[in-house]
Amino acid sequence: MNLSFWERNTFFSDMDVVVIGSGIVGLNAALALKKKNRQLRVIVLERGMLPSGASSKNAGFACFGSPSELLEDLKNTSENEVFRLVEKRWKGLLKLRKTLGDKTIDLHNWGGYEVFDSSKRFSECNARLSYLNKHIAPIIGKRNVYQDAGKKIKSFGFKNIRHMILNTAESQIDTGKMIAALISKARSSGIEIMNGFEVREINDTGKNVSIISANGIRINARRVIIATNGFARQFLPGYAVEPARAQVLITSPIANLKLKGTFHYDNGYYYFRNIGDRVLFGGGRNLDLKRENTSEFGLTSLVQEKLEELLKTTILPGQKYSIDMRWSGIMGVGPEKKSIVEPVSKTIFCAVRMGGMGVAIGSLVGEEAAQLVSDSL
Secondary structure, eight states, X not given: OOOOHHHHHHHSSSEEEXXXXXXXXXXXXXXXXXXXXTTOOEEEEESSSSOSSSTTTSOOEEOSOOHHHHHHHHHHSOHHHHHHHXXXXXXXXHHHHHHHOTTTTTOBOOOXXXXXXXXXXXXXXXXXXXXXXXXXXXXHXXXXXXXXXXXXXXXXXXXXXXXXXXXXXXEEXXXXXXXXXXXXXXXXXXXXEEETOOEEEEEEOSSSEEEEETTSOEEEEEEEEXXXXXXXXXXXXXXXXXXXXXXXXXXXXXXXXXXXXXXXXXXXXXXXXXXXXXXXXXXXXXXXXXXXXXXOOOOOXXXXXXXXXXXXXXXXXXXXXXXXXXXXXXXXXXXXXXXXXXXXXXXXXXXXXXXXXXXXXXXXXHHHHHHHHHHHO
């Protein structure tokens, strides 16, 4: 593609920092850079009309770890690391709320629940609640964050659910409104956002970086931040991050819907929540992990049929509803849950592998990447 003199000089020259990816991490990185130095020329490149990965496609859980998830992590990771990660998630959520405001992101603290169809798994978690609460209290600033909520099962109308644990500090947000607000804030801060720019090559000259698009447009910049999360392998082939597809559906409005809050089921492989009087339900990646570890968007009958079955038999038994929409998002996961925020070279930096917790940690991860870049300039 041949640019005009005007286009080249106006849109693609004299860039200080290029951020690849306009999700929660990329936009927060750009905002943090402009906050540190308003003279920097920062541009965010996005291959799609909207963020392509998971930022505006996820379920909108403002969470930091269900009991079963944290106990599973403790089997493979030190106590220190597990609760340090919980603290980072919590601080990230507080930062997101401070940056955009609770009303803007439609935050509701209706609580989060872990539901169990197995008494054995519940007993294992319930026996450790006091331990978890002891370690989480100084982080959250609240005692007894996790509580037995078995008495509320009937009020939600569930079937085949035997036990339930409440997380009093878990909330839900509208991720569409979150991304829209971040884009608006970025543009009002003087950050350029270019959609439809698919990066094909990143060439490091040692002093600066050359970015080439799929249609041959070249941008030269002093620094680059790769914030593509689940799509990071294209640019970071040696890094321990791989894509993970999450499939989701949402119901039609349901009269007198009893369900309110966010819910985790089957060790977090399934998750659901209310959106007004609708139910969003996602997960099922564990049904075929190999096939779902992909960067390709799409739906499979295996996962979608399981989601519909659980809705009908367990979550909304006897309720009248239809499925209004289905979609998928791409997360970035790896052998450990800690995000990768580090220099790739003197001019290229990365902020990837959110591990399905982008809403919680994305703001802080973006800020950390911005600090690394700022220190290098």
